[in-house]
Amino acid sequence: MTVKKFNLPDVGEGLTEAEVVAWKVKPGDTVAINDVLCEIETAKSLVELPSPFAGTVTELLVEEGITVEVGTAIIAVSEGHEGDSAPATPQAPPVSPEVDEVFTPVYGKLSAEDNEQPATSPLVGSGPKADAVKRRARKRPLESVVAAAPVAEDAEGTVQDVTSVLQANAAEVPAPKRVTSVAQESPATRGNSVGVALTGLVNKVLAKPPVRKFARDLGIDLADVVPTGHRGEVTREDLVSYQAQRDAELDQAESFWSASKKPQDQRIERIPVKGVRKATARAMVDSAFSAPHVSIFVDVDASRTMEFVKRLKVSRDFEGIKVSPLLILAKAVIWAAARNPSVNATWVDDSDGKGAAEIHVKHYMNLGIAAATPRGLMVPNIKDAQDLSLKELALALNELATKARAGKTQPAEMQGGTLTVTNIGALGIDTGTPIINPGEVAIVAFGTIKQKPWVLDGEVIPRWITTLGGSFDHRVVDGDLSARFMADVAAILEEPALLLD
Structure with a gap:
């Protein structure tokens, strides 16, 4: 019996530690390759760890809630069991309780005398001849009995019970429990009814x-x-x-x-800062004090966006898809970044002192969407968002939000972002000054959409108004570029038909 220890792996890029959140196995459990052993929380997200080998769990080396470094042994698994070298005793296949002896093993049942074996097993090819062994007659399988059983009718033409038919054709076959009677069925459907009754209904859901x-x-x-x-x-x-x-x-x-909960007895609740929240806090501090932020704001008449969203919701092409103004904003940001490429970039410092700093302009869009989760703020991104149609973008947003709420976001889905959108309007906030996501140079805050008085064609009328807030790394994006970018985003929200150009 060999005992192997599984060390905590690096599930991301350069992660140094992780917290064991919950064990999915316990000592004594048998695991196979790729069975989930536990859930760990890294600086990126919640991740399930699969088993790299099969065997029996002998010991959990780390308790839940403990943060350990990458490479630390967290579980011990034994490959094989004690006494594996001893020959296994042959066992007859299990007999179903519902059909009793119908599925008798092919070799029949051995009597006590037949079951006696010599002290030393003979070699293959030696021993008594096959015809010297007395075998019981092999019983017919239940399926063949049913297939060969004719439907019997009595003198009055009434169909007999299936049980009697089976007993007449296979005296040793007991009636299956699911079969009762087919007296009310027509001859055309009688065969199908018997087959369904004997085999059961197969409820298979079609899906790719x-x-x-x-x-x-x-x-x-x-x-x-x-x-x-x-x-x-x-x-x-x-x-x-x-x-x-x-x-x-x-x-x-x-x-x-939450409305019915009573106040906590304790006056101060201490919450350890770890995992995603710890990583987010460190990244925000680094970004706020390394990139010189500049912010601008713009009020937008989003009435036509609201009308467009309403039409999409009743469209057959978007049936079953959750559609919100965030979809139009996301498309607007992608469109505006294509017109102002430098907002979709990264500032790269001269790390070795041998050359100058560089600005890397990305000609692709990995659009980050800030999502609030019970474990803290996460920013998964939609890869190559510039290539997606409006419907494909809607599906990607739905999937991103669903996985984030369920805690299923993987580390790879939060890496490589190029520009971020944060939807603070979902919480009823008008606007804000967001901090740029590390590695990017721009972020757009989407405020709530409210009906407000608005001057249109010299008249004050109620319109759906929102406020956009943008923060930019002033080393890359100057005032002119940031203003033109935000104006382009606002133009799409005011007239979504521009997306058709």
Whole structure:
């Protein structure tokens, strides 16, 4: 028996430590390769660790809630069991309790005399001849009995009970428990009824492998989702719609219970800063004091955006997809960055002192969306967002938000961002001064959309107004560039038809 220890791996890029949040196994459990051993929280997100080998868990070396360094042994697993070298005793296949002796092993049942074995097992090819062994007659499998059983009718033409038919054709076969009677069925459907009764109903949900993986990541049972695919299959859009509805119900439940909670007895609650929150705090401090921030704000008449969103919600192309003004803002940011490429860049310092600092302009858009989660602020990004259609962008936003709320965001999904949007308007905030995400030079804050008095064509009328706030790294983005970029974003919100140009 070999005992192997599993060391905490580096699940991200250069991570040095992680917290063991929850163990999914305990000593004595048998694990296979890729079985989930535990959940760990890194500086990036919550990650499941799979087992690299199979065996039996002998010891958990780290308790839940403890932060350990990468390379530390966290679990011991033994490969093999004591006494593996001893030959295994042959065992007969299990017999189903419902069909009793119908599925008798092919070799029949040995009597006590037949079961006696010599002290030394003979070599292969030696021993008594095969015809010297007395074998019991092999019983017919249940399926063949049913297939060969004719439907019997009595003198009055009434179909007999299936049990009697089976007993007439295979005296030793007991009646299956699920079969009762087919007296009310027509001859055309009688054979199908018997087959269904004997084999049971197979409830198989149609879905493509990527959709099944997406459902597993979200913890959704495909059988609970109403399919809308052409062949009755569950689509990614069905999962996103189902998750959105589930999130809404969960939010309602949480708001109800939070309102009924009693004040805490303790006057001061101490919350350790670790994991995602610790990494976020460090990154925000570094960004705020290394990049000189400049912020500008602009009020926008988003009435036509609200009308456009309303039309998308009832469109057949967006059926089952959650659509919000954030979708139009995201598309506006992508469009405006294409017109002002330097806002989609990175400032690279001269680290070795041998050359000058550089500005790396990205000709692709990994659009970050700031998401508030129970574990802190996360900024996953949509890779190559510039290549997505409006519908594809809506699906990507839905998936991003759903996975963030469920704590399923992976470290790779939060790396490589180029420009970020933060939707503080969802919390009823008009605007703010956001801090730039490290490695980027611009961030846009999207405030709440409210009806306010607005002057249009010389008249004061109620319109849907929002305020955009943008923060920029002044080493890369000067006042003129930041103003032109924000004006372009505002132009799309005021007239979404510009996206068709």
